[in-house]
Structures are given as structure tokens and as C-alpha cells.
Amino acid sequence: MKVEWGDYTSDLVTALWRTMEYTFLGFVGAVLLGLVLALMRRSRRRFVRIPAAIYTELFRNIPLLAIIFITYFGLASIGVLLDAIVAGALSLVIFYAAYLSEIFRAGLNGVHAGQREGAEALGMSRMRCFWQVIMPQALRLALPGTATMLVDLLKSTSLLVTIAAGELMSQAQLISSETFRALEVYLVIAAIYFAVCYPLSQLLLLLERKVQAGTPLTPGRRRRVAKVKALLAAGAST
Amino acid sequence: MSALIEVRGLSKSFGAATVLHSVDVEVRAGEILTILGQSGGGKSTLLRCINLLEIPDGGNITIASQPVVSDGRIVVKDLARLRQKVGMVFQRFNLFPHLTAVENVILAQTRAAGISEDEAVETAVRLIRRVGLSHRALAFPDQMSGGEQQRVAIARALALNPTALLFDEPTSALDPESTREVLTVMRELAEGGMTMVIVTHEVPFARQISDQVAFVDAGLIVEKGPPDQVIGAPLEERTRSFLSHSAAG
Numbered sequence: 054m055k056v057e058w059g060d061y062t063s064d065l066v067t068a069l070w071r072t073m074e075y076t077f078l079g080f081v082g083a084v085l086l087g088l089v090l091a092l093m094r095r096s097r098r099r100f101v102r103i104p105a106a107i108y109t110e111l112f113r114n115i116p117l118l119a120i121i122f123i124t125y126f127g128l129a130s131i132g133v134l135l136d137a138i139v140a141g142a143l144s145l146v147i148f149y150a151a152y153l154s155e156i157f158r159a160g161l162n163g164v165h166a167g168q169r170e171g172a173e174a175l176g177m178s179r180m181r182c183f184w185q186v187i188m189p190q191a192l193r194l195a196l197p198g199t200a201t202m203l204v205d206l207l208k209s210t211s212l213l214v215t216i217a218a219g220e221l222m223s224q225a226q227l228i229s230s231e232t233f234r235a236l237e238v239y240l241v242i243a244a245i246y247f248a249v250c251y252p253l254s255q256l257l258l259l260l261e262r263k264v265q266a267g268t269p270l271t272p273g274r275r276r277r278v279a280k281v282k283a284l285l286a287a288g289a290s291t
Numbered sequence: 292m293s294a295l296i297e298v299r300g301l302s303k304s305f306g307a308a309t310v311l312h313s314v315d316v317e318v319r320a321g322e323i324l325t326i327l328g329q330s331g332g333g334k335s336t337l338l339r340c341i342n343l344l345e346i347p348d349g350g351n352i353t354i355a356s357q358p359v360v361s362d363g364r365i366v367v368k369d370l371a372r373l374r375q376k377v378g379m380v381f382q383r384f385n386l387f388p389h390l391t392a393v394e395n396v397i398l399a400q401t402r403a404a405g406i407s408e409d410e411a412v413e414t415a416v417r418l419i420r421r422v423g424l425s426h427r428a429l430a431f432p433d434q435m436s437g438g439e440q441q442r443v444a445i446a447r448a449l450a451l452n453p454t455a456l457l458f459d460e461p462t463s464a465l466d467p468e469s470t471r472e473v474l475t476v477m478r479e480l481a482e483g484g485m486t487m488v489i490v491t492h493e494v495p496f497a498r499q500i501s502d503q504v505a506f507v508d509a510g511l512i513v514e515k516g517p518p519d520q521v522i523g524a525p526l527e528e529r530t531r532s533f534l535s536h537s538a539a540g
Contacts, residue, residue: 170344171385174378175399175451176371185402189389267389267431274394277412278429281393284416285428 056232058241061224068224069245074138075210075220079145080203086146087153094158105154112151118212120144125216137218141210149206153199160195161187193264200257204250211246221245293356295320295455295486296341296377301350302363303336310336312510313350316488318455318503323487325497325518328507329533334490337507338457341488342377343370355454375404378448382460384440386432392443393419393428396450404451411450418446422476438469442476455486462493494537498522506530 093105112120124147125140135143164187172182214222225242229235269275294317303311310333318324326334339345340360341352349363354377359367367373386395393415400411419428422442432440441461448456458477462470474496481487481500491497497504497518504521506514506529514527525531 165385167381167383167385168387171381171387172399174342174344174374174381174385175403175447176374177399177403178371181402185398186387190387193389267391277394277397277408278391280409280412281416281428284412285425288416288420288425 056228056234056237056241061228064224064228065221065245068219068221069249071218072207072210072220072249075141075145075213075218076203076207078138078142079149079206079210082142082146083149083153083202083206084199086150087157090150090154091157091161094154095161109151109154112148113155115148117144117148117209118215120148121212121216137213137216141213141216141218141220144213145206145209148209149202152202156195156198156202157191159198160191160193163194164190196257196261196264200254200261203257204254207250207253208246294318294353295322295355296488297351297353298337298341299351299353301337301340301347301352301360303333303340303345303347310510311340311347314507314510314512316505316512318486318488320454320486321484322502323481323489323500324503324505325489325491325501326505326507327491327494327497327521327533328513332508333510334507335459338379338459338488338490341457342374342379343367344379371403375399375451376454378451378453378456380441380444380448380456380458380461382463384432384437384444384464386440386444386447388432391429391431392424392435392439392446395432395443396447399447400450414450415446418449419443421449422446423472436469437465438472441465441469441473445473445476445480449480455488456480458487458489458491460490460492462491492537494522494534506533508533 090105090108093101094109096102121141121144124135124144125137128135128140168186168190169182172186177185210220211222213220214226217223221242225238229238232238263270269278296316296318298314298316301311301314302309314333314337316324316337326337328334336345340347341354343359343365346365347360347363350360351358351362352360354373357367359365359373387398390398396415396418397411400406400414401408406414416425416428419425422445424439424442424446427435427439432443435443461477462473465473470493474493477487477489478500489497489501501518503515504518505512506521506525506527508529514521514525514530521530522534525534
């Protein structure tokens with residue numbers, strides 16, 4: 054039997070879209086939770102710091118597949134029925150938040166203490182100092198690790214095949230069972246993963262280089278730099 | 292005339308170590324006070340207490356007739372405003388490395404002082420020129436020499452239009468050439484009538500520029516007065532000893 058790929062195109066597009074959905078939901082959730090955990094671990098209060106540390110250590114040392122099974126099958130067995138999309142996204146958030154919190158924590162710790170003093174001495178509030186001075190620098194430090202995690206997360210969505218989540222790998226399994234051409238099918242699916250992940254990592258590398266070089270990426274910074282250039286040019290000609 | 296910065300009975304300890312023992316300092320508007328002394332003697336702590344980067348344990352601080360610290364309690368209502376009025380220049384510059392020189396000068400204007408962006412940009416470019424760095428305006432801190440960075444830091448503090456500037460060993464991390472650049476800018480500020488409190492090891496510079504010199508040792512002001520007296524003819528043995536060592540070094 055031959056694999057009629059033409060017949061599977063729309064299924065594959067849907068599955069790829071599903072993979073993207075899991076990646077997006079999982080990553081956004083993990084970034085938010087990871088940031089909260091990282092901030093908690095920097096707290097001066099023990100009762101804030103310790104739960105975050107326990108969380109991180111716990112979920113960094115459990116396989117993702119176990120978390121997926123617990124949220125999907127485990128919770129179902131006690132009456133908490135979650136859709137595959139909810140259970141899948143939640144598992145990714147829970148697992149990757151633990152890793153991202155460590156990357157963010159290292160980023161925040163990497164910002165020199167003098168930076169806060171510099172901002173405070175200029176009368177900046179703690180919030181302004183955090184968002185304008187500490188965060189941009191922490192982000193720079195955390196970007197390489199975060200980018201690696203994003204690509205890793207995308208690839209890990211394939212584990213959701215175990216709960217028939219409708220993403221690429223689940224679709225591959227379906228096509229394979231219909232055509233009995235496992236090698237061909239899984240090679241094509243692997244190629245699709247590569248075709249998505251490789252450009253994504255290259256794009257993130259490019260972003261990393263731009264951020265590292267300090268290129269103004271926000272509209273606000275671009276506008277200010279343009280204004281400065283205009284004033285400098287006007288000054289030079291007079 | 293009353294003092295712009297008035298410090299009375301200021302004390303500060305870190306744990307068991309008392310760093311300042313009831314220190315009195317007065318700086319009038321337009322005056323330059325230089326604080327000399329050995330490292331670890333409490334000079335920087337004294338300076339950092341004035342804009343509350345360190346919280347004093349006791350004493351009073353009044354700035355421009357506004358009580359800031361009263362009997363060791365912080366009573367200033369608008370701490371941000373105080374810090375903008377009393378600018379600070381650090382030994383390690385503390386520039387923001389993710390922003391260009393000119394953006395370093397813009398940031399606090401728009402994000403702390405509520406100045407409009409156009410005005411902030413204009414002020415920043417003017418000040419970057421004033422410290423002689425228009426050709427480096429869009430360079431990042433790590434692309435600049437120490438002297439250039441410190442001049443940007445001075446421009447950054449000036450951008451908030453302070454009534455006084457505090458300098459915490461502004462040239463201690465710099466090579467001789469950079470030191471000269473920074474001292475030149477400071478001299479220009481002095482000529483412009485800026486009120487300054489300077490912690491430094493540059494004794495000849497202190498003698499030239501200061502209206503008052505205070506010699507601080509072990510948390511006490513050992514000797515205070517005009518530079519020709521404190522540096523030229525010190526009364527105290529500890530001052531003499533410090534000056535002879537710093538001259539030799």
C-alpha cells in the first residue's frame with residue numbers, strides 16, 4: 054500500500070495547527086508561571102521562597118510523560134475529566150515552568166546590584182526600576198536558555214500522542230495504522246518537525262543577536278533613537 | 292544663610308559595626324564639600340545616607356529646609372523627588388548596559404520625573420554634548436572607556452536638574468587619563484555653581500576645588516575646614532598621617 058499524502062494534507066495541517074496551539078499555550082503559561090516562581094524564589098520571606106523551591110525541584114525531577122498521565126488519566130480516575138487540550142497544555146505549563154523559573158532566576162540574579170541603586174538614585178520607583186532596568190537585562194541573560202526551552206517544548210508536544218491530543222504525532226500514528234507504512238510516515242512527520250523547529254531556532258538566534266547588540270526593538274526606543282539622531286545631525290550642521 | 296544639606300548627629304551601624312558616630316555636616320548652596328579618609332572609614336556611608344541609599348539609625352538630615360530624617364526616622368514624603376534633587380554619581384558608574392549613553396540620560400527623566408519625551412531627548416543631547424560625548428551618544432556603556440561612562444553618569448544625574456550632586460569616589464575605578472576627563476567635567480560643574488559633596492582620594496583636586504574639606508576616620512569627622520587648613524596644615528595627627536601616606540602613594 055502506498056501513502057496517499059494528498060489525502061492527508063488537510064489532516065496534517067490541522068494537526069500542525071494543534072501542535073502550534075499546544076506550543077503557544079504551554080509556552081505562554083510556562084513563562085508566566087516560571088516568572089512568578091522565579092520572583093518567589095528571590096523573596097526575602099521563607100514562606101514565599103520555599104514553596105517555589107519545592108515546586109521547581111519536584112517537577113524538574115519527574116518525567117513529562119508522567120505529568121501528562123497524571124493530569125489526563127490520573128485526574129480522570131478521581132472524576133476530574135480534562136479535555137486532551139487542557140490536560141496537555143497544563144502538563145506542558147507545569148513541567149516547563151519549573152525549568153524556565155531556573156533560567157529566569159539566573160537571569161535576574163545576573164543583574165548587578167548596582168543597577169538597582171543606580172535606578173533608585175535617579176528617583177525611579179521599585180516597579181519602574183524592575184520593568185525598565187532589571188527586567189530588560191535579565192531578559193537578555195535568560196533569552197538563550199528560554200529559546201532552547203521553547204524549541205524543546207515544541208518537540209515535547211509529540212508526547213501528547215499518548216493522550217490522542219490530535220497534534221502531529223497523533224496524526225502520524227493514525228496515518229501509519231491506516232497505511233502500514235510506519236517508516237515513511239514517521240520520516241515525513243520527523244521532517245515536518247524539523248521544518249518547523251529549525252527555522253524557529255534560527256529566528257530565535259537572530260533575535261538573541263539583536264538583543265545582545267542592543268538594537269532597539271520596541272517602537273518607543275526606535276522613536277527616541279531617531280529623535281536623538283535628528284538632534285545630533287542638526288547640532289553637527291550648525 | 293541656612294545650609295542646603297544639613298546633617299546632625301548622624302549614626303549608622305551595620306550589625307555590630309558602627310560605621311558613623313554622630314556625624315555633623317553642613318553644606319550651603321553652591322558650596323563644595325570634599326570628604327577624605329581611609330577606605331572603610333565611613334565616607335561612602337555618610338554620602339549614601341544623604342539620599343537614603345543607606346537608612347541611618349539615628350540623627351537628623353534636612354535638605355533645602357525639608358526634614359528628611361528626624362531622630363533616625365525617615366520623614367521625607369517624596370523620596371523619589373528627594374533623590375532627583377540630590378543626584379548621585381557612583382564609583383562603578385552604574386549605567387544601564389542595555390541602553391545607549393543618551394538613552395541612559397533620557398530614562399529617568401521620562402520614567403521618574405514625568406518629563407515629556409521631546410524635552411527629555413533634548414535635555415539628554417544637550418548634556419551629552421556638555422560632557423563632550425556627542426560623538427558617543429549612541430554607544431553602549433560596554434563600548435565606552437571608564438571616563439566616558441562616568442561622564443555619561445554625570446549627565447544622567449544632571450538631567451533631573453538636581454540642586455546638589457553627591458560623588459562617591461567618582462575616579463577610583465579610572466585610569467589617569469579618564470580621571471582627568473572626569474575631574475575636568477566636575478570642575479566645570481563647580482564653576483557653574485553646583486553644590487557638590489565629593490568622596491575622593493584625589494587630594495590635590497580636593498584642595499583646588501573644595502570650599503570645605505572633612506577628614507573622616509573610624510566613623511568620626513576628625514577635622515573639618517577650608518582645604519588650605521585641613522590639607523595644607525592639618526591639626527590632627529590622623530589627618531597628617533593619612534595625607535603623608537596618600538602623597539607617597
